[in-house]
Amino acid sequence: MGLPPASSAGTVTVDIFSSAMILLVLCMSHALAAGAGAAYVPTDSILLNSGSTEDAADADGRTWLGDQTKNKNSFLSSGESRISTAAQQDPSLPSPVPYMTARIFTEAATFEFPVSAKTQHFLRLHFYPATYDGLDPACSFFDVTVAGGGITLLRNFSAYANAEALTQAYLIREFYLPPAAATGGTLRLTFTPSAARNGSFAFVNGIEVLSAPDVYGGAASLVGFSGEDVAVGGSSLQTMFRLNVGGQFLPPGNDTGLGRTWYDDSPYIFGAAVGITYPAADNVTIRFPSTAAKMAAPVDVYGSARSMGPDPQVNLNTNLTWVFQVDAGFTYLVRLHFCELQMSKLNQRVFDVYVNNQTATAGADVIGWAAAPAVPTFQDYTVYVAGGPGAAELWVVLHPSAASKPEYLDAVLNGLEVLKMNDSAGNLAGLNLRPSEYSDAEKQQEKEEEQFASSGTSSGMLKGAAGGAAALGLVCAICFAAYSRKRRRAVMGGVGSSGGWLPLYGSSTTTSRSTISGKSTASSHLSSLAVSLSRHFSLAEIRQATNNFNEKLVIGVGGFGKVYRGVVDGGTKVAIKRSNPSSEQGVNEFQTEIEMLSKLRHRHLVSLIGYCEEDEEMILVYDYMARGTLREHLYQSSSGGGGEAAPLPWRQRLEICIGAARGLHYLHTGAKYPIIHRDVKTTNILLDERWVAKVSDFGLSKTGPSSLDQTHVSTVVKGSFGYLDPEYFRRQQLTDKSDVYSFGVVLFEVLCARPALNPSLSREQVSLADWALLCKRKGKLDDIIDPALRGKISAECLAKFAATAEKCLSDHGLDRPAMGDVLWNLEFALQLQEAADAGAAPPLPPPGPAAGEHAYAHRQADSIAGSEMSEDSTDGVNPVFSQLINPKGR
Known part of the structure; x- marks a missing residue:
């Protein structure tokens, strides 16, 4: 009783973290558009x-x-x-x-x-x-x-x-x-x-x-009262949620002339049963039954769907559920949009619809409602959400109707709208929202931004599009971004009242919360794989390792908390990152870091040894990186005076960049699905005692597209000022090219030994990325490189390195190289430098990576769990990208 073969409808498995969110999306195929018809032209x-x-x-x-x-x-x-x-x-x-x-x-x-x-x-x-x-x-x-x-x-x-x-x-x-x-x-x-x-x-x-047009006229079934309807026509409505279920974000221009915005539905799905999404097959044409029906929703909404999946046993034991925060004390119009894209006969797919734990429809059959496949239809329900002033929840649940004995035990939905109806006094107003607890990643960025505003340290979120530092203005604009950040906190739930319909986008989490003595605490819901691959330290062991968190052992402080130097197992040096126990930061970062790093092993990724979750403490234990962050060795030593260490030589900087690129390339291509770091910067590139670079801090990391049909994942914007991909910020569509942009900033930071943002400089120089690109285009790049490097970089090497960094900072992700190409170019730049140092002629560039070799093909080769490597193993990248000319280890 499974579903038809996935190939018949291009079925794609969707991860709960995947959500397509902002700006333009590609139109459906011309076959779908054939049913769209002319757009409505408003008279007013x-x-x-x-x-x-x-x-x-x-x-x-x-x-x-x-x-x-x-x-x-x-x-x-x-x-x-x-x-x-x-x-x-x-x-x-x-x-x-x-x-x-x-x-x-x-x-x-x-x-x-x-x-x-x-x-x-x-x-x-x-x-x-x-x-x-x-x-x-x-x-x-x-x-x-x-x-x-x-x-x-x-x-x-x-x-x-x-x-x-x-x-x-x-x-x-x-x-x-x-x-x-x-x-x-x-x-x-x-x-x-x-x-x-x-x-x-x-x-x-x-x-x-x-x-x-009269889009919401007529009557709607009153949930819980069989046979009774509520008149909707004549009511005033407020849009609370409008979702393109199983599809992508649709901006107003993709609507039917009504200027409506349709959001992705995945942030509202409850639990792990997210089902699968699929588009209409190429040979399917959406056929609207009437001109009025064309106004209900755009063809793109009906051209994609979310169903429960092919396993009937799983489907019988789960529900497809969406949960919404709404204002209590109002009646809501819940409109469900359907268009059967897979079935062709009655009783093939039949399911029950529940709204707020009450049966809305038993035995729903989309073919029966629409009288034919690929014909849009919708069903309206009204439900009163009881309660005093404040927040309440509205649930929409679909479950296979086993009693109908359908051919396939499944449920499906294409679109969903929730609109508040005015009460008897003509009122639509609810209470203002209350800021809820937000993620530690947000708090970390906020704290770093406050430090940046007061000290000039480059941390936080976005600088703006390339060439856009002038648009941001001077220091006041940068400080305002930190101020604005406080208003953009992830709140997947727990707000005081819904009141509005902008989606509550944020990373979903399986961490549950309880309250002990008035204080919130997280209970671990780590995967069994993460638990098995990560050592659990007792709090007593951690206290012993840090001499009871002795302040003299603090080697760093971040938004998550303090980082201590420690010793475990009788002599092994470790870095211990402790969440601030007086705050509620860190739950999401704590979980993401363990889930990611427990599955990843690579010479150029920092290794997670274990964790401690005890007595409301959240602690992560890493390999100790004796030489700290890359940034420390760029700024604190570049002057060479005052007793500081000598500046890093150019070749060593190149090798550090190559190591970091290998780590990022492994993240993007060495696992079953790409992993996007989302916070690449010089403070997240650590150096061990042998100066080996390791990428660290995976608290904001995100699993990338899970199939060739997906080009990005959509999520709330997270990152750091000066490093964040402007295209990701504009569209909120995340790709591995977002990491490439950030790495391009790192490359210029290594070359110029100055922060990504420096508000003390003139307006055009505030952003390193903008300033470096401008200088390069004017042929004045030599004027801004680190004085300690002048005359020590060969012309050929500098040209290759700068061109690589420039390409990484392209405005559009499609114009940026893949991380494998970046790695290839950096290794060739190193060969050029070595040839110059040896007095030899510059080598000819070797053939580049084969087209497509470092994309999805690599992901199919290794699963995350099967890609572990020891410190002494190879770098885990395809040999075509490594040791291009000289076959010696680096």
Whole structure:
């Protein structure tokens, strides 16, 4: 009773950590597009860029009207206000328009939009809670109401608090308003600062008003009351979640003309039963039954699906479950989108649908609903979520219907929407979100950013796109990025109230939490493989190894906690990283580090010896790296004075870079699936007593694409200022080329012996990547290399090394080399230097790696568990990339 062969539908197994999230995605095949039809053209289309003095286009090419055009307060009919520009631009904004300008209200003010009186409208409000005219965004609380029908959209709303809890720099609130909201052909929208808070103010950055067809009209089944329906038409709705189940992120331009955004569903899946996702086969054409049906969801939503998988026994014992945080005390419209892409007959795949532990539909058969395969359909349910003010959960569960005796025991879903319905008083407003506990990786970055802001140390998140340091501005902009980071915390759950529909993206975790004496503590859910490959130290052993955590043995401090030098087993030197016991940091990093490093063994990866998880302590034990970080030997010794060690010679720097490249190349290609480090920087390249480079700190690492059909994984952006791939930051689509970009910064850092970011320099020099690229293009690279290296690098070697670094920093990931190619070029650069040192003619470049040799083919050769190597083993890379000319060990 398994499913049809996977090849019939291009089935792809999906890892729970995989989530496609931001910006443009490739369209489905032309066969799918044949069923798409023409897009809806709204009769009313107003995009207002509040506070702007001129019209401007956003990143999607849509034109926004400046509401100060021709010195007129366009659409603002009453109330005093002023316009302002945000003090800083957060680099995660999708576009400056409409977020960088705002209209500020210190008293009630009303917009009047002339619209069609007999149609529905989408209303979208855009908020960027930055500093305007010195006003603290944390002091902004306000109401937003619509006069028609007495609708309250937001009450005592704080964009700042919600953005902080949702880990977003900006917010979008989307509402679907009935015709009654526009009385007399005018939609009146009023912003009122909260009277209960002194000094409060209201603001808005952008307003969208678009007419829409009757997408959510009619009636919906009332869950728990068989045969009873709830009228949805005429209600005001707020979009809470809109998901392309089993598919990729779809931006507004990929919708049907309604400007809706569809997110990936995987962050909301509960448990390990994530099922499989698959696209429609090439010979399948999506056929909409009517013009109205085309407006329900774009063809791309119906062209992919998530099912439970081919194993009937597993399916019978599990559910396909999505969990959402919502506001209690409201009724919700839950719309499930279906399109059968695999089955062709009735009773082949039949399943039950549950909403909040109540049967919504028993014996659901998509073919029966749609009357044919590849025909879209949807089912609407309403459910009341009880409880007092605050957060609640809404569950959607699918389970095979064994009672129907179908041919295949499976369930399937293509799309899912959750919309809040107004209550009897016309209210849609929920409580503001509360910032919840966030991951240690986020806290580590926040702490490093604060240190960077005060000391100039380069740590944290993003510098911006190549050539974009000027856009970031001077130190204030860099410090603001650290400030903004505090608002972008991963909150996969535990917030006070949902209130909004921007997804709570973040790395899923199997770590559960309990509370002991009021303090949260994590219990280990490490895999059996991780446990078997990692030694468990008792806390007593750790205390003995560190002389009870003697401060004199501290060799480093990070966001996770302090790192101690220690001795175990009667003489083995180790580095012991202890999570700060007074905080709740480190759960995600602790788990990821053990899971990753317990499976990886390579000469150029730092080795994890074991861990300790006892009495609320989280401790990791590593091989001791006697010479510390690469960064220490670039900055603290480059001057050569004051009793410091001599600067690292160029050849040694090259060999360190080659070692680090080998470690990263192994991560990308030596395992079954690629592993993306996500935090490549000179502080995460450690050196042992023999100066062998080892890549360390896998707390942010992520498993990469699991098949040839996937080009990336999508995830919240994590990394460090100055090193982070700008394309990854813009799109939130992570690939191994993101590590390549970071490594390119490392290469220039090694060459120039200066931090990746230095706010004390002039504006164009703040970012090393931007400054080095500019100097190289102007032919002035010699001016910025480490003075200790001048005259000691052969021209041929420098040209090859700099060209390699430059290629790594290409704006687009597709233009960057694979790490195998980077390694190949660095080894050739070393050969060029050796030839120059020996007075020989430069060698000719050997043939490069065979096309495709270092991509997915390598991954198929070795599983993670089977790729262990001892310290004395070979480097674990294909020989074509190593010892290119001289067959001697390095």
